[in-house]
Amino acid sequence: MELVFQAIATIFQPLNFFLTLAGVLIGTLFGAIPGLTATLAIALLSPLTFNLDAISSMLLLLGIYAGGMYGGSITAITIRAPGAPANAAVVDDGYALTMQGKGGLAIGISNVAGVVGGLMSCIAMIFLAPLLAKFALLFGPAEYFSVTIFGLTAVFSVSSKSFVKGLFSALLGLLLATVGYDPILPFSRFSFGVSGLSRGLSFLPAVIGMFAFAEVFRLVLEYQGEEAKEIIHVDRIWPNLQEMKESFKFMVRGGFLGIMIGILPGAGGTIASYVAYGDVQRNTKHPELIGKGSLEAIAGPESANNAVSGGAMIPMLTLGIPGDSVTAVLLGAMMIQGIQPGPLLFKQHLDVVYPIFAGMILSNICLLFVGMLVVKPISRIATIKKPLLISFLMIFGVIGSFASSGSLFDVLIAIGFGILGYFMDRYGFPIAPTVLAMILGPMVENSLRQAMITSNGNPMIFITEPISALFLAISAFTTIAMILREKKQSQGVSIQGE
Amino acid sequence: MKKTTRYFSILLIIALSLGLVGCGSQAAKTEAPATATAPAETKFPEKPMDMIIVWSAGGGSDLAARLMGDYAAKELGQSFVYQNVTGSNGAIGWDQAAKSTPDGYTVANLTFDVLTNQAMGQTTTKYDDFDLLMQFTTQPVGVFVPGDSPFQSLEELLAAAKANPETLQMATTPLGGFFHQASGLLEAKTDGSKFKYLPFKGSAEIIAALSGKHVDCGIQTLTGMEQHVQEGTIRILAVLANDRNQLFPDTPTAKELGYDVVWESWRGFGVPKGTPDDVKAKLEDAFTKAYNNPEFQAKAKEAGLDLAFRNSADFKALLDGQFPNVQSVLKQLGFIQ
Known part of the structure; x- marks a missing residue:
């Protein structure tokens, strides 16, 4: 108990408090600029922390982590360019809200959701860390395969009206994910001798292309001159009681989903936010708003991806196994400071663990205030003239895809995906399944092949392993439910037609 | 007519971006000889x-x-x-x-x-x-097994891999890489032992697979393994180096055990x-x-x-x-x- 008070006193020391706040601000800014990510911010700043003591530097980095997840949603909502793949789930609804003049409100909801999800995951981390870490270890290759399949079905069942088109999009994404290095053998595939392709299609440029560039092409091709339509500008950032009541439920549900998915090393924020999106779609009272500006559809995913941060900290701190790319960088930064995360950390270094917990809570509270600072100016984006907006999208798209790896080849990839995204959208193929499949593709492939090696080529392994069987059953159930729903709807249409 | 203008503007956007990309690589190329001819002085850097x-x-x-x-x-x-x-x-x-x-x-x-x-x-x-x-x-790398593994020594592990070739699962990084090479050398010294390889992305995943008992053994760098060994979730059988390592002073080298593998x-x-x-x-x-x-x-x-x-x-x-x-x-x- 004494250590807890000591921890609280530590984080409120002026320097530490300042570093946390600065971290959140830096994280939000890095997250908000497409192409710059929290991972990059942490990697760039960790050498600067050599001169700080271990706890101060951790506080700075944890602040960045919390800010980054939220920051990415800002550009997803305002200009359709998600700051990180984890924010891609809110693009449709967020951008729709911006176009309706409610961008500020959407960002406000995202902010509150981020704080709720973040705080929930902190609590889970504090009380359940060692227990949850054991749970994570139960996942072998077969289980990972089934979880990733579950993530994929979750997204294609929610984001498309047509089962076949959704399936097509997801499979296209899986196919594109096979470009580059083979996960098992040391050879690159489908690179056609192009060195830029041999490392695979980087997914951040792909995401920016499919969302932002496709939007540029759409705006240009469908430009009808400035419409005289009156945009009702909603100056409000904070949701009113009614909106809060409806969204809060999904923030909590998203938080739980985020924690559970975050614990599994490698699964990360992107699956969590799409699974939460699916959850909202199935359970909302306003299904007609989904994809067209639903606040709940922002609350769920944004809470989930912030909750992943606490979830991913659990295997990192207790096992020394990072759950996502940010925690991988954090792990490195901790080791530079002479702290070795792992099973002994909780036994020998509670003096380090408690301030980390306290710091994560503090950074989530800071997030609420930093969030307020940035919302106002951004919320007026819908009033910008279209040609100007197009230019901004283009500039940010190019910068974003370039900055992620410093390679101009990635700008080409983004443009290519922009063209692909435009045509997919035009012919009713959902984009989200392709994006998620590209991210999960390597995991699906790797775990499938590992499991098949383990079982000597016997696919029964996915059913004989109980956890794996459970996830496959849920996936099958979701898929069948979707086919049935579609059938019912098409029957309804044909009856009306008669 | 209007439609053509629109398609034209799209083409223009793409052309501009391509131009930008082109300029980037062009600049890199033209810059090179200029600096190459500049005399390198001891004033460097x-x-x-x-x-x-x-x-x-x-x-x-x-x-x-x-x-x-x-x-x-x-x-x-x-x-x-x-x-x-x-x-x-x-x-x-x-x-x-x-x-x-x-x-x-x-x-x-x-x-x-x-x-x-x-x-x-x-x-x-x-x-x-x-x-x-x-x-x-x-x-330096070592051979590791899960904490409750039946294998108490490198000899036992290799003997089992010889008795039942390609059944024991060994965690490595993608095949052909450093860890796989180390294990291949071990196999070569035992005349007939063969592992079944399960490639993982990196060390973190290998550690998880070992602690979660999803594999029978694995080759891993020693750094960062201390804690897992102390905790008992993972055991180390041998070090593939010339000398014993300060992290695991009681663990023999493969060389001491008669397998001349230093990788x-x-x-x-x-x-x-x-x-x-x-x-x-x-x-x-x-x-x-x-x-x-x-x-x-x-x-x-x-x-x-x-x-x-x-x-x-x-x-x-x-x-x-x-x-x-x-x-x-x-x-x-x-x-x-």
């Missing part, structure tokens, strides 16, 4: 230098290179601009580094994989395309071949001084780096010695003819 790191930002190799680089930069009075050029097991970054202007302003972080890539024919870049500066770490991974630095001698000398001197800086030594120890120094000549000798072995083990594993 007059501006910040680039360091190309082929592994992703924040990983173990990246942190090690940045730490060493920062202290070397202090000696040189300029800073390093770190670039993570990742992909193709490092081949892309090393290729870029080897082809950059040999003026000392581009330093490449080199790791063991440069030998593997060359032996595999993954790249046209050879380690000979670099003038080596120095080696600063070594990563050492390393990190070091090099510059593209053709860099002027005085510049090379200045760089090697700076890296050596930085290595001997007690502050660096302390930081590196905190970060869990296994420091090991070789100067440019010894480093070259190490690589020249290792390369034929890499080739022969890859041949044995069936990757090359």
Whole structure:
């Protein structure tokens, strides 16, 4: 108990408090600029922390982590360019809200959701860390395969009206994910001798292309001159009681989903936010708003991806196994400071663990205030003239895809995906399944092949392993439910037609 | 008519972006000869230098290179601009580094994989395309089993792998890589033992698989394994090094047990071949001084780096010695003819 008070006193020391706040601000800014990510911010700043003591530097980095997840949603909502793949789930609804003049409100909801999800995951981390870490270890290759399949079905069942088109999009994404290095053998595939392709299609440029560039092409091709339509500008950032009541439920549900998915090393924020999106779609009272500006559809995913941060900290701190790319960088930064995360950390270094917990809570509270600072100016984006907006999208798209790896080849990839995204959208193929499949593709492939090696080529392994069987059953159930729903709807249409 | 205008504007946007991309690569090309002809003076370095790191930002190799680089930069009075050029097991970054202007302003972080890539024919870049500066770490590896594994010693494990070939699951990184090579050498010394390989993305995943008992054994670098061994979730059977390791003083080397397998991974630095001698000398001197800086030594120890120094000549000798072995083990594993 004494250590807890000591921890609280530590984080409120002026320097530490300042570093946390600065971290959140830096994280939000890095997250908000497409192409710059929290991972990059942490990697760039960790050498600067050599001169700080271990706890101060951790506080700075944890602040960045919390800010980054939220920051990415800002550009997803305002200009359709998600700051990180984890924010891609809110693009449709967020951008729709911006176009309706409610961008500020959407960002406000995202902010509150981020704080709720973040705080929930902190609590889970504090009380359940060692227990949850054991749970994570139960996942072998077969289980990972089934979880990733579950993530994929979750997204294609929610984001498309047509089962076949959704399936097509997801499979296209899986196919594109096979470009580059083979996960098992040391050879690159489908690179056609192009060195830029041999490392695979980087997914951040792909995401920016499919969302932002496709939007540029759409705006240009469908430009009808400035419409005289009156945009009702909603100056409000904070949701009113009614909106809060409806969204809060999904923030909590998203938080739980985020924690559970975050614990599994490698699964990360992107699956969590799409699974939460699916959850909202199935359970909302306003299904007609989904994809067209639903606040709940922002609350769920944004809470989930912030909750992943606490979830991913659990295997990192207790096992020394990072759950996502940010925690991988954090792990490195901790080791530079002479702290070795792992099973002994909780036994020998509670003096380090408690301030980390306290710091994560503090950074989530800071997030609420930093969030307020940035919302106002951004919320007026819908009033910008279209040609100007197009230019901004283009500039940010190019910068974003370039900055992620410093390679101009990635700008080409983004443009290519922009063209692909435009045509997919035009012919009713959902984009989200392709994006998620590209991210999960390597995991699906790797775990499938590992499991098949383990079982000597016997696919029964996915059913004989109980956890794996459970996830496959849920996936099958979701898929069948979707086919049935579609059938019912098409029957309804044909009856009306008669 | 209007539609044509629109399509035209789309084309224009794409053309502009392509132009931008083109300009970028053009600039890189035209710049090169200009600096190449500039006489390299002993005034080197007059501006910040680039360091190309082929592994992703924040990983173990990246942190090690940045730490060493920062202290070397202090000696040189300029800073390093770190670039993570990742992909193709490092081949892309090393290729870029080897082809950059040999003026000392581009330093490449080199790791063991440069030998593997060359032996595999993954790249046209050879380690000979670099003038080596120095080696600063070594990563000794060991053979690990889950805590409750029935195997109490390396002999038992190898005997079981011989009795039932290709049934025991060994966790490695993608096949053909450093860990797989180490295990291949072990197999070769036992005349008939064979493991079933389960490749994972990296060390973190291998540790998880070992603690979660999803594999029977695994080869792993020693750094960072102490805790898991102390906790009892993972046990170490042997170290594949010349000498016992300070982290696990009670663990025998494979050599002591009669299997002559020493497989050492390393990190070091090099510059593209053709860099002027005085510049090379200045760089090697700076890296050596930085290595001997007690502050660096302390930081590196905190970060869990296994420091090991070789100067440019010894480093070259190490690589020249290792390369034929890499080739022969890859041949044995069936990757090359």
